[in-house]
Structure formats: structure tokens, C-alpha cells
Amino acid sequence: MQNKIKKPIYVTQPFLPPLSEYMDILEGVWERGILTHNGPLVQQLEKELLEYLNIKKLVAVTSGTIALQLAIRALNLSGEIITTPFTWIATASAIMWENCIPVFADVQPDTFNIDPVKIEEKITDRTSAIMPVHVFSNPCDVVAIQKIADKYGLKIIYDAAHAMGVNYEGRSLLDYGDITATSFHATKIFQSGEGGACITDDQQLFERLRRLRFFGHDENKDIVDEGMNGKMTEVHAALGLASLKWLDNVLLDRREKYELYMHLLETCDFITFQKFPPDSYNYSYFPVLLDNEERLVTVTECLNKHNIYPRRYFYPALNMVNVISVRQHYPVAEDLASRILCLPLFYTLGKADIEYICSLIMEC
Numbered sequence: 001m002q003n004k005i006k007k008p009i010y011v012t013q014p015f016l017p018p019l020s021e022y023m024d025i026l027e028g029v030w031e032r033g034i035l036t037h038n039g040p041l042v043q044q045l046e047k048e049l050l051e052y053l054n055i056k057k058l059v060a061v062t063s064g065t066i067a068l069q070l071a072i073r074a075l076n077l078s079g080e081i082i083t084t085p086f087t088w089i090a091t092a093s094a095i096m097w098e099n100c101i102p103v104f105a106d107v108q109p110d111t112f113n114i115d116p117v118k119i120e121e122k123i124t125d126r127t128s129a130i131m132p133v134h135v136f137s138n139p140c141d142v143v144a145i146q147k148i149a150d151k152y153g154l155k156i157i158y159d160a161a162h163a164m165g166v167n168y169e170g171r172s173l174l175d176y177g178d179i180t181a182t183s184f185h186a187t188k189i190f191q192s193g194e195g196g197a198c199i200t201d202d203q204q205l206f207e208r209l210r211r212l213r214f215f216g217h218d219e220n221k222d223i224v225d226e227g228m229n230g231k232m233t234e235v236h237a238a239l240g241l242a243s244l245k246w247l248d249n250v251l252l253d254r255r256e257k258y259e260l261y262m263h264l265l266e267t268c269d270f271i272t273f274q275k276f277p278p279d280s281y282n283y284s285y286f287p288v289l290l291d292n293e294e295r296l297v298t299v300t301e302c303l304n305k306h307n308i309y310p311r312r313y314f315y316p317a318l319n320m321v322n323v324i325s326v327r328q329h330y331p332v333a334e335d336l337a338s339r340i341l342c343l344p345l346f347y348t349l350g351k352a353d354i355e356y357i358c359s360l361i362m363e364c
């Protein structure tokens, strides 16, 4: 067994398409001299994503966080938005940045996703929307959540930052709710460096999102709405276009490596795994649930000693984050946050590295 990993292994690495393919696309940008403002490559990326995802309307923006904020603004939301405490800080930041109040509902211990039963308990007359997260790309209970929204007249914004390439019940998982926001950040399975998108099948919302991302300009460049600068540049769109060509390969590779990890760790009696529908998941993260926090710390220290750096996504649960100042406990989310570790998983990670990581964990 090798004694130490020479090059540090982090939780992820962006999938980088061949530089030549990116440069070929960038050449057009230099020829045209158009770097932003809804340029030809942004339009081409939007078009290719519509075809790849088989969805109707998509607005490319600066980041996943901006996509969430534009969605909140496009729906004119105010008051309370119910979301999960087991997610990345951006989900709650977007709500607070839009002067709304994040109200947490606890999660399910096996799916890690928001629990519809807990959502209903949190609804007040100040609630305007629900913002569920498809955690690690695992589909939320979209049927139950839609029923609750219909019953109480609430809007739904899905935070699908992790869910590129996932299909659910014969549709793209990005095609649910009033608006879905996704991320193309460097650490995501599909990346454009920084980037994101809003997806909706509502024409009014689609046109409003396009105005909001570009200072309230309409198609004639008249300022007819409030707005900000949420535009994606041509340089980012070029990276997105070069990456999209490889997405099917990346998805296949991820699943193979995920299943290798599962095979090597399934006999480990102090590890359990997220419950998800195997064909509605993109294997972008490899979260393991350790039997207790002490074990998680021991495993992390052991791996760190061998130049391997897993990450605690998502720790702490957001109700424990001071800036969010929620004085309530969410026992399931807090328990998951204390015991989940995301192991390294990315395109250039070798199978031998996975075998080594698992052998170290089994010895811990």
C-alpha cells in the first residue's frame, strides 16, 4: 500500500475541458470584441443548455447565488421564505440579501432533504415561498411540496445548485417549481468558472428575469423595470460551452467512481450513505455519514495526515450560524451536519486514490 499521497487531494477539482477547445471558442470573442451584455456565446450557451436539458426557458447569470436572488425578486417575494438548515450558506444569504427572512424546516435523516411535513408546520401568514434544496442532487419530494404550495398559495424556488444533469420522473430536475436556480461554479459537475441560471416555463417570469439581470432593460434597451448586473460574460460562457461537450463523460465517470467507493466502503460498520433514486442523481458529491462526530474527526485527521482533505458539507447547520441568528434547534439537520463528510470525488481522481482513501478509512 502506498505510504503517502504526494500531491494533496482536495474534495473536488473543476473538470477542465482541453484548453485548445476553450481557446478555439475564445478566438471568436477576440474577433468580435464583444465580452458581455448578453453576447452571442451567452445566447449560444442558453440555447445548448435548453437542448441538453430539454427545458423551455433558461436565463444565464453571474452565479448560483445571483440566480436565487433574481428568482426572489422576479416573484416579488417578501416576508418569510421556508428553507432547509442543511445547505450551503448561499441559500440563506440570497433570502436575507433580498430582505426576506429565512425560516428553517428540519430535514429527513435518510435523504438529507427538507421534510414536507416540517414545512407545513412552519407556515405563517407572513410566509410567501418555499426554497427547497436538492441536496447533493437528490430530488426533493416535489409532489408533496407542490401540494403544500398550492394549498397555502405559496411560490416555490428550487435551489438546484447541485442538480445539473439530473432527470426526475421523465423531466429535468431543473424543471420544477415556479423558478429553479442552479450553479455553474468551478466546483460543480458542470462549470463555467463562475456562473448560474434561472429556469422557468412561465413566459412572464422569463422576460422579467432577463430584464432584472440587465438593469431593467427590455429587448429595446429601454429601462422598464428595476434591475441589477447579473450578466454572464462571454469568457464564462465560452468555458461553459467547452465544458458542456464533456458533461456526459463527466457524469458517467462520477457514477463509476461513486459506485467504486460504495463497493469498497459498504462493509464498513461505522458508515452509512444518502438514500436517493439511483437514476435521478448526478453523483457529484460523495457524502458519507459516520456513526458519530468523534469518528468523523478521527477519520478526517487520519486522511489529512496522508495529504487528503475531505470537506464537511454542510457544517454547521445554518441555524447554528450566528449571522443568521435563528434561536431554534433542528435536531435532524444538526445531527447530519455533525456526522457528514464529503470524500474527494472528481474527474482526474484515480481509482487507486479511491482504493487508498478507503483503505485508510477502514483502518481508522
Ligand code: T4K
Binding pocket: 010, 011, 012, 013, 014, 063, 064, 065, 066, 087, 088, 090, 091, 133, 159, 161, 162, 183, 184, 185, 186, 187, 195, 196, 313
Ligand atoms: N446553493 C447551494 C446548495 C450551493 O451548494 C451553492 C454553492 C450555491 C447555492 C451558490 O452557488 P454559487 O453562487 O457559488 O454559484 C464551494 C463553492 O464555492 C460553492 O459554489 C459551493 N456551493 C460550495 C458547496 O462549495 P467552498 O468554500 O467549499 O469552496 P473551496 O474554495 O473550498 O473549493 C472546494 C475545493 O475545490 C478546494 O479544496 C479546491 C477545489 N477548487 C476550488 C476552486 C474554487 C479547485 O480545485 N479549483 C477552484 O477554482 O465553496
